[in-house]
Amino acid sequence: MVTDKRIGVVMGGQSAEREVSLRSGNAIYNALKGLGYHTVAIDAGPDLCSVLISNKIEIAFLALHGGYGENGSVQGMLEVLGIPYTGSKVLASALAMDKDASKKIFIYHDIPVPPFIVVRRSELGVLSFKLRTQNSELRTDFDMPWVVKPATEGSSVGVSIVRDEMNIREAIEKATSLSEKVIIEKYIDGKEIHIGILDERVLGGVEVRPSLEFYSYEAKYTAGLTEYILPPEIDSKAYEKAKDAAFSAHSALGCKGATRVDLRVDGEGNPYVLEVNTIPGMTETSLLPKIARHAGFEFPTLIEEILRGAIDEG
Numbered sequence: 001m002v003t004d005k006r007i008g009v010v011m012g013g014q015s016a017e018r019e020v021s022l023r024s025g026n027a028i029y030n031a032l033k034g035l036g037y038h039t040v041a042i043d044a045g046p047d048l049c050s051v052l053i054s055n056k057i058e059i060a061f062l063a064l065h066g067g068y069g070e071n072g073s074v075q076g077m078l079e080v081l082g083i084p085y086t087g088s089k090v091l092a093s094a095l096a097m098d099k100d101a102s103k104k105i106f107i108y109h110d111i112p113v114p115p116f117i118v119v120r121r122s123e124l125g126v127l128s129f130k131l132r133t134q135n136s137e138l139r140t141d142f143d144m145p146w147v148v149k150p151a152t153e154g155s156s157v158g159v160s161i162v163r164d165e166m167n168i169r170e171a172i173e174k175a176t177s178l179s180e181k182v183i184i185e186k187y188i189d190g191k192e193i194h195i196g197i198l199d200e201r202v203l204g205g206v207e208v209r210p211s212l213e214f215y216s217y218e219a220k221y222t223a224g225l226t227e228y229i230l231p232p233e234i235d236s237k238a239y240e241k242a243k244d245a246a247f248s249a250h251s252a253l254g255c256k257g258a259t260r261v262d263l264r265v266d267g268e269g270n271p272y273v274l275e276v277n278t279i280p281g282m283t284e285t286s287l288l289p290k291i292a293r294h295a296g297f298e299f300p301t302l303i304e305e306i307l308r309g310a311i312d313e314g
Contacts, residue, residue: 001035001036001037002304002307002308002311003037003059003307003311004038005038005058005059006038006039006040006055006056006057006058006059007032007037007038007039007040007057007058007059007060007061007307008039008040008042008052008055008057008059008060008061009025009028009029009032009039009040009041009042009061009063010025010042010044010048010052010060010061010062010063010064010069010074011024011025011026011028011029011041011042011043011044011063011064012025012043012044012045012064013043013044013045013064013065013066013067013068013069014045014067014068015064015065015066015067015068015069015070016066016067016157016158016178017065017066017067017157020065020281020283021063021064021065021066021069022043023282023283023284024063024065024281024282024283024286025041025063025282026041027282027283027284027299028061028063028282028303029041031299031300031303032061032303032307034300035300035303035304037307040055040057042055042057044064044069044074048074048077049077049081052078052081052083053081057083058083058084059083059084059085059086059307059310059311060078060083060084060085060086060310061085061086061303061306061307061310062074062075062085062086062087062279063279063282064279065279065281066097066157069279070093070096070097070278070279071093071094071097071098071152072089072090072091072092072093072094072097075087075088075089075090075093076090084310084311084313085310086257086258086306086307086309086310087256087257087258087259087278087279087306087310088253088254088255088256088257088259088278089254089256091254092253092254092255092256092278093278095253095254096253096255096259096275096276096277096278097152097278098151098152098181099149099151099152099183099275100118100151100181100183102249102253102275102276103116103183105252105253106249106252106273108252109248109252111245111248111249111252111273112245112270112271112272112273113185113272113273113274114147114185114186114187114188114264114272114274115140115141115142115185115186116183116184116185116186117140117183117184117185118151118181118182118183118184119172119176119181119182119184120180120181120182121176121179121180121181121182122180140184140186142186143186144162144163144164144165144187145161145162145163145187146161146162146168146184146185146186146187147159147160147161147162147183147184147185147186147187148160148161148162148168148171148172148174148175148182148183148184149175149182149183149185150175150176150178150179150181150182150183151179151180151181151182151183152178152179152180152181157178158174158175158177158178158179159175160174160175161187172184188264188266188272189266189267190264190265190266190267191207191232191233191234191264191265192207192208192209192262192263192264192265193205193206193207193208193232193234193239193242193262193263193264193265193271194206194208194260194261194262194263194287194291195242195243195246195247195260195261195263195291196258196259196260196280196287196288196291196292196295197246197247197250197255197258197259197260197261198257198258198292198297198302198305198306199257199258199305199309202243202246202247203291203292203294203295203297204230204231204243204291204294204295205230205231205232205239205242205243205246205291206228206229206230206231206232206287206290206291206294207228207229207230207231207232207233207234208226208227208228208229208287209226209227209228209229210225210226210227211225211226211227226285228287228290230290230291230294231294232265234265234269235269237269238265238269238270238271241269241270241271242263242265242271245261245263245271245273246261246263246271246273247261249261249273249276250276253276255276255278256309256313257278257306257309257310257313258280258288258302258305258306258309259276259277259278259280260276260277260280260287260288260291261273261275261276261277262274262275262276262277282299282303288302289302
């Protein structure tokens with residue numbers, strides 16, 4: 001046992017990823033209980049601060065996905081309360097959650113990302129969406145297809161693949177219903193690779209092959225809709241480049257603990273970082289546990305390693 005302190009597994013919350021967070025949190029809670037830890041399951045609500053205090057929580061194991069649980073807000077509250085917690089600190093969490101901000105940091109560090117632009121909700125009324133014309137309000141330097149996504153959501157919530165101009169307004173409106181800022185980026189034709197990182201070391205990667213159009217929320221969390229290839233079926237040089245780009249992205253944001261970095265690798269073996277997930281999913285279909293298992297970490301061992309990082313950071 002790493003610690004005899006009282007651990008609160010913080011899950012749920014009010015983001016669009018609430019249900020996935022509850023599944024992750026319950027898996028973590030059961031693993032910790034099975035290992036003999038003093039563990040309390042906490043559904044994060046407006047009274048989270050008082051619940052942590054009343055339950056005498058000494059370490060917070062964060063299983064929140066999206067929203068205030070992953071954008072640095074809860075991390076900041078825990079800092080004020082003096083409660084050590086798993087995962088990245090306030091700034092890294094906030095930067096990773098904002099795809100606009102994180103992409104700019106990646107560019108500064110020469111980490112490859114797909115070409116992109118940012119559209120704000122306030123601009124919707126003036127955009128003509130007559131693309132690539134002389135009078136267009138919305139201009140890009142890259143051709144379709146595009147990926148349209150909220151800048152501050154995860155789990156592919158609100159994401160659309162746009163292949164013609166007729167669908168662009170609907171895609172942007174869907175994304176802006178979830179986020180003030182929307183990312184429009186070039187769709188990279190190739191393979192989707194996810195790299196797992198734990199305590200400053202790369203565990204390995206997984207290639208995902210969804211049966212749907214892309215690795216959507218449904219494809220991620222419905223058993224049987226996605227094929228998982230471990231290790232990815234790409235050549236060794238491309239795999240090493242993907243792992244290097246992933247670790248560089250993790251480090252550039254200042255992330256800690258366990259993260260999962262999502263990338264596309266094109267037909268020539270060039271990786272493009274999409275985002276860094278500072279609180280990766282821990283459900284039965286989640287990618288980090290699959291990567292960790294392939295690297296020799298069964299689920300309870302992975303959870304204990306993540307907990308150990310919080311104790312060391314605390």
